[in-house]
Each structure stands twice: as C-alpha cells, then as structure tokens.
Amino acid sequence: MTHQGPHACRAWRLLVELSLSQRASLPAVAAELDLSPAQCHVLHLLEPGRAVAMGELASALACDASNVTGLVDRLEARGLISRQPSASDRRVKVLTLTPRGARARALLVERLTSPPVAFGRLSAAEQRTLLELLARVLE
Amino acid sequence: MTHQGPHACRAWRLLVELSLSQRASLPAVAAELDLSPAQCHVLHLLEPGRAVAMGELASALACDASNVTGLVDRLEARGLISRQPSASDRRVKVLTLTPRGARARALLVERLTSPPVAFGRLSAAEQRTLLELLARVLE
DNA sequence: TATTGTTATACTCTATAACTATA
DNA sequence: TATAGTTATAGAGTATAACAATA
Numbered sequence: 013m014t015h016q017g018p019h020a021c022r023a024w025r026l027l028v029e030l031s032l033s034q035r036a037s038l039p040a041v042a043a044e045l046d047l048s049p050a051q052c053h054v055l056h057l058l059e060p061g062r063a064v065a066m067g068e069l070a071s072a073l074a075c076d077a078s079n080v081t082g083l084v085d086r087l088e089a090r091g092l093i094s095r096q097p098s099a100s101d102r103r104v105k106v107l108t109l110t111p112r113g114a115r116a117r118a119l120l121v122e123r124l125t126s127p128p129v130a131f132g133r134l135s136a137a138e139q140r141t142l143l144e145l146l147a148r149v150l151e
Numbered sequence: 152m153t154h155q156g157p158h159a160c161r162a163w164r165l166l167v168e169l170s171l172s173q174r175a176s177l178p179a180v181a182a183e184l185d186l187s188p189a190q191c192h193v194l195h196l197l198e199p200g201r202a203v204a205m206g207e208l209a210s211a212l213a214c215d216a217s218n219v220t221g222l223v224d225r226l227e228a229r230g231l232i233s234r235q236p237s238a239s240d241r242r243v244k245v246l247t248l249t250p251r252g253a254r255a256r257a258l259l260v261e262r263l264t265s266p267p268v269a270f271g272r273l274s275a276a277e278q279r280t281l282l283e284l285l286a287r288v289l290e
Numbered sequence: 291t292a293t294t295g296t297t298a299t300a301c302t303c304t305a306t307a308a309c310t311a312t313a
Numbered sequence: 314t315a316t317a318g319t320t321a322t323a324g325a326g327t328a329t330a331a332c333a334a335t336a
Contacts, residue, residue, distance in 0.1 A: 019275070019278040019279045019281070019282040020266045020270035020271075020273075020278050021264060021265075021266055022282050023266070023270070023278060023281050023282040023285055024264055024265075024266035024267070024270065025264045026282070026285045026286060026289050026290075027166070027169060027285070028173070028263050028264055029289065030166060030169070030170060030289055031169065031170045031173035031174075031177075032192060032195060034167070034170035034173075034174075035170075035174070035177075035188075035192060036192075036211065036212055036213040036214075037213065038170075038174075039213060039214070039327085040213060048302065048303080048327090049174075049303095050302080050303060050304090051302095053171060053174060053175075056171060065317085066317075066318065067316090067317060067318080070318095072175070073175055074175040074176065074178060074179065075178070075303090075304065075305085076304070076305050076306080077317075077318060077319085078304085078305070078306080078307095078318085078319070078320080078321095079303070079304050079305070080318085081318065081319055081320085082302080082303075082304085083302095083303080086302080101312075101313070101316095101317085102311080102312060102313090102317095103311065103312045103313070103316065103317040103318070104312095104316095104317060104318085105317075105318065124167050125160060125163055125164045125167055126160075126163075127159045127160055127162070127163035128163070128288070130287075130288045130289070131159035131162070131163065131288055132159075133287050133288065134159075134284060134287060134288065136158070138284055139158040139159045139162060140158045141280060141284065142158070142162050142281070142284040142285070142288070143158040143161050143162040143165070145273060145277055145280065145281040145284070146162055146165045146166070146281070147165060148269075148272050148273060149267070149269045149270055149272065149273065149281070150165050150168065150169055150269070151165075178304090187304090187325065187326080188326095189325080189326060189327095190325095204294085205294075205295065206293090206294065206295080209295095214326085214327070214328085215327070215328050215329080216294075216295060216296085217295085217296070217297080217298095217327085217328070217329080217330095218326065218327055218328075219295085220295065220296055220297085221325080221326075221327090222325095222326080225325080240293095240294085240335080240336070241294095241334080241335060241336085242293065242294040242295070242334065242335045242336070243293095243294065243295085243335095244294080244295065
C-alpha cells in the first residue's frame with residue numbers, strides 16, 4: 013500500500029481509461045496498415061537500425077517465447093522484418109526491420125501519435141507543463 | 152493536419168507509449184483474476200447496476216457483434232454476467248453484472264487503478280496540476 | 291425490409307509441453 | 314546441464330458471411 017498524493021489515483025485512473033480506449037482504437041489503426049494489433053506492437057518495439065533478440069521481444073511483450081515465433085513468422089513472411097542467427101551465440105535469433113518494415117513502422121508511428129484535437133483545449137504553456145509532468149512519471 | 156502546440160505531440164507520444172506498455176501489463180492483471188484481457192475490458196465497461204445491450208458493447212469495444220456473442224457466452228458460463236431479452240424490443244439482449252461479476256469487476260478496477268510508485272516523484276500540487284490537465288484533454 | 295443477435299468458418303493470438311540445437 | 318528458439322496442440326479473440334427472430 014503506497015502513499016500517493018490525493019490526485020495521483022484519479023490521474024492514474026484517467027490514464028487507465030485512455031489505455032482501455034486505445035485498446036479499442038488500435039485495431040482500427042492496425043487494419044488500416046493491414047496488420048494485427050499484436051504485429052503493430054512488435055513493429056513499434058523494433059526501432060530502425062537496432063537489432064533485438066527474440067527473447068528480448070518476448071520479455072517486452074510479456075508473452076511466451078513460442079508466441080513470438082508465430083508473430084515473427086508472419087511478419088517475416090510479409091517482408092517486414094528479418095531473422096538472423098546471432099554471430100556470437102548461434103542459439104539466439106536477431107531481428108531487424110527491413111526497409112519495407114521501417115516504412116510500415118514510420119506510418120504506424122505517424123498514425124498513433126497524431127494527438128487528439130482535445131489537446132487544443134490547452135494553451136501552449138499548459139501543454140508544456142503536461143509534457144513535463146508526464147515525462148517525470150512515465151520515463 | 153491539426154495545429155497543435157509544440158508539446159502536444161510529445162505529450163501524446165508518452166501517452167501512447169503508456170497505452171502500449173499497458174497492453175503488456177493487462178494480461179498479468181487479467182491472469183491474476185483468471186480472466187482474459189478482452190474479458191477484463193467487457194467487465195470494465197459493465198458498470199454495476201447499469202444494463203447494456205450487446206450491440207452497445209460491440210460499439211464500445213469497436214469489434215464485430217459476432218465476437219461479442221462469444222465473449223458473453225464465456226462470461227455468462229462463469230456466472231459473471233446475465234443475458235436477458237429486452238422487454239421493449241425482444242431482438243435486443245441486455246447484459247448486467249451478477250453479484251459475483253460485480254465483485255470481480257471491483258477487484259479488477261482496484262488492481263488496474265493503483266498508481267505506479269513513479270507518481271511519488273511529483274509533489275501534491277504537481278499531481279493536482281497533472282490531473283487537471285489530463286481531465287481537460289481526456290474527458 | 292431492416293435490425294439484433296447467433297452460427298459457421300477461418301485465421302490470428304496465446305500458453306503449455308515436448309523437442310532441437312547450441313552453449 | 315542450461316538456454317534460445319521451434320513445433321504440436323488447444324483454447325480464446327477476431328472478422329466475414331449466412332441465418333433466425335423480431336420489428
């Protein structure tokens with residue numbers, strides 16, 4: 013039982029509402045890119061130019077390794093990611109975005125991160141304050 | 152292309168990161184309650200004492216009606232919700248939480264809304280400011 | 291005729307358990 | 314022996330299309 017300030021709980025509840033509504037809106041963005049929500053999550057985690065082991069991906073997705081195999085199978089079949097054995101440990105498979113995958117990811121990030129018009133309700137100074145407070149809590 | 156203040160985009164990006172990380176944490180909360188993430192979403196949408204038609208649920212979940220049938224089948228089989236034909240339009244099926252479902256929902260909300268310790272980094276005044284700004288954007 | 295929900299079907303997501311290859 | 318990933322299997326989530334009951 014942590015002792016939070018009196019507003020932390022309500023602020024967090026708003027953020028949880030947001031997450032659940034995002035849960036409903038991600039499928040629409042995904043469908044626009046002809047991807048599933050889970051595939052979008054994988055693409056989002058694979059930053060361009062950075063190699064990620066399948067096990068790392070399983071940890072980040074908080075899912076079983078066997079699940080990652082299937083996700084990667086389908087993304088690889090569509091030419092969006094590449095799967096190569098690691099040079100230093102051949103048990104490990106290393107994932108990278110293909111150029112096509114990087115383009116798909118860029119499109120995804122663009123769709124996901126265009127802020128809702130409701131942000132316009134805040135002044136520039138308020139937007140800056142919001143950003144700073146969120147950064148301290150979430151980063 | 153909307154014109155947002157310079158910080159809106161970054162603030163929104165933080166919120167999207169949060170949503171995707173929630174996407175990874177919801178399954179753990181769900182497993183604790185022996186539910187799936189989708190079932191948690193349904194339970195969260197069914198407020199105690201309020202009747203919801205299946206079609207409304209499909210809209211709120213942004214999914215096909217046929218999918219709701221399966222979700223409701225499983226929740227009803229576990230005694231968490233009840234499905235009754237509407238008195239005014241017998242095509243419509245109306246959903247309500249059972250007492251057991253209401254208890255499961257209360258537990259779910261409690262688990263979901265306990266704020267992360269990182270909120271402690273903010274002073275009480277800052278938490279209040281954050282709440283007010285979020286409320287204006289998200290409500 | 292139009293609408294609400296169900297059924298049939300197919301595919302994806304997900305976990306568990308058994309397996310292979312490598313360390 | 315331990316670890317990374319795969320395969321087999323089963324159940325849940327999801328959409329599309331065809332259907333039944335009701336309006």
